[in-house]
Amino acid sequence: MTANWLRIGSMGLRECIEAVVAGSGWRERYGRLPVGRGLGLACGSYLCGAGLPIYWNHMPQSGVQLRIDRSGCVAVFCGAAEIGQGSDSVLAAIVAEVLGVELADLRLCVADTDLTPVDLGSYSSRVTLMAGNAAQQAADRAREVIAAAVGEQLEVPAGRLVFAERRVFDAADPDRGMDWVDACIAAEARHGTLGFVGSYTPPRSPGKYRGAGVGPSPAYSYSACVIETEVDPETGIYRPLHVWLAHDVGRSINPVLVLGQIEGGVYMGLGEAMMEEQAFRRLPPKRSRALVHKMPSFLEYKSPSAHDMPPVTSYIIENPDPEGPYGAKEVGQGPLLPVVPALANSIFDAVGARVDQVPIHPHMILAALRNGQRTGTARFGPAAFPDVDFGETMVVPTPAEGGDGKAITEYKQKLRGGMRGATGTMTTREEALESKKDLTTR
């Protein structure tokens, strides 16, 4: 349990750091590379789905329905959206795994509000864990019903039946069994039309303070990254030479998709660290002084090309989490997190320039080096943090202090300028009721 009342399940951060440290030769090479070459290490962690839905409700965050009939076809219905991350493949693999059938035996119907049970969507790295658990529950229920019918016919205890290779058979005598289609026929004859549901609701979070709704998750993924970078101290131009990234995914449903997400996260992280900017400028006065995007096109908005992308060595750390389907955790977002600070740290190791700003442009490295000669601190970045009124501080005793997850100070709604302060996201029923007109879909 952390100071802010987040419950941590499995944690593979040590294994992640050990993997990238060993892979990059960190112990032998860090601090011993020639000037202009550097190594940087960083780590990160991300959610496997937000613990609370966006609008307060008591319903599951994800649902899956299965429809099976005498043809042996398993239709899988789920509200999760395929955005390229592979959610369809994850759902299919889990159902096929439980029922021992092939992917081609499944028909997926997803993300259709008329036909599929609600899944809150493909955000927050929630699909593998939440929709995956719902799929597993639905498939487990299907398996139980089919096993009962098959067990009756074969006169084998249902608990001894194995579902694999499109067959249902006796673990003690593998020749005694029937093929998948016959098993479905037996089940439909015995039980009538076959439909099964599964759903997933995350466990309750122990934090009870206002704002405690943001942060809790059924599980946390971990990553660590080492980047080796070459920096020209004359020009500030730099180039990442190699990236080592280890990600604790709990268990991979499909390791190729996991590697794809790791490499995609490295790519996107390097883009943010090196060049991407959603920046704005004012048009000249004769053209209205409007505040416009500096470069709203693929040509001018700089993102790494194949030429910029260094080789990536990925490590999949598998440490099954008790909350995940087959122990799986997220990989969609986590691997991006350590990339940006690892790059900044590698530049610091290479030339001693600390750039406290991203993206890091070569001129910033040069400015930092010049500042170092002038003031002794080779740094480039913002000078100060503005004076912001953050309001009254809410005090929450930590678990170590013997707290109960609640705040001890009354966090009052602020009344300023006649306006009522915005509330936090939905953490308690009372809070939700304050904006109750938005609670239900009309």
Add this chain to the structure above:
Amino acid sequence: MAEPVRTPPDERRAREPRNLVGTPFRRVDGRAKVTGRTLFADDLSFPRTCHMRLVRSTVPHARIVAIDLAAAERVEGVLGFLTGAEMPEPFGILPVSQDEHALCPDKVRFVGDPVVAVAATTEDAAWEAAHRVRVEYEELTTIASVDEALATPEPRIHDYGEFGNVHKAISMRFGDVEAGFAASDLVLEDTVFYEGSTHLPMEQHSALAVPEDDDRITLYSSTQTPHYVHRALAKVLGIPAARIRVIACSNGGGFGGKSDPFNHEIAVAKMALKLGRPVKVTLSREEVFYCHRGRHPVLMHVKTGFAKDGTLVAQRLKTALDGGAYGSYGVASTYYTGALQTVTYDLPAYHFQGARAFTNKPPCGPKRGHGTPQPRSPSRSTSTRRRTRWASTPPTCGCATWLPPTA
């Protein structure tokens, strides 16, 4: 309320996969995608489909004085228009920030805020008509940054929020941070800026609305969150949710940029109901940059106390987010800049202060990592600085301080 049925965690953990799970199987949608058979939203078309364009604001902050459609109406092929007055109900992804309109009824808040929707028989005619719509504005002071938002409480971009142009302010403390700093052997401070960036999906947003009998409607859209689009449509269109069907097509990349209900999704549904025929809208690449909802630019200040053995003693993190013109996921984003600082290394005392400002720029929201990549930067930079000061620190930096897994 009955407790939901849950498989006991131990049972799941004990179960070993046998066949597929954990193997590099071919993805179920892989072949269709590499052979070009996957239908994305913009690939769909139905008989009599017409095309919609949004007329977007050319000024960053202004009251709408007048809208002149006369020249646009004369374009051949134009079928109809929509303005904000026809969809007065606000929407937004979070219940606490229902601050968007499908089309701006009275005020525009950034260059790109949609004001008028126009439908025509061809996409070219819709573009042409959109260019001929004249909107007269009464300009207001433009707020371009967090600093300007703090210095300019009036005019307010929204009439809700914490105060002035500050949308959300948070201060939460866990444990005695000051005592922690006093007891630390080394205290380091960093000020770091993380620029905003956008998602850059290959596929632009696209939506196709098909009216059906009995006032029912189906919307095909490139969205990550069909369920939330469904709710927003029911709210703004004033139709029971049971009569609205939302189908999320395969997305050509999302990365968080297709997680909000969008103006064009609601306007295209309204237009289809109004015209009684299918209507499609596909954003241009430039519009995607202005729709945004990407990484918040965040200025951070972090003060961290360390003990001699390398463990963390206390941390105070301040974040200032440039939120852009609307709430979007911003309240959650603000919390996320602080919430996950505690889950890597053991941190016994922590004080988080975060604030999000409204500015006259495209709204920021969730992008891969949602609020958490920004504070990773100063905290890890801080560890590296610590490492360089103490040569005796183990070579794998803060690994001495693990969060013990909880049972």
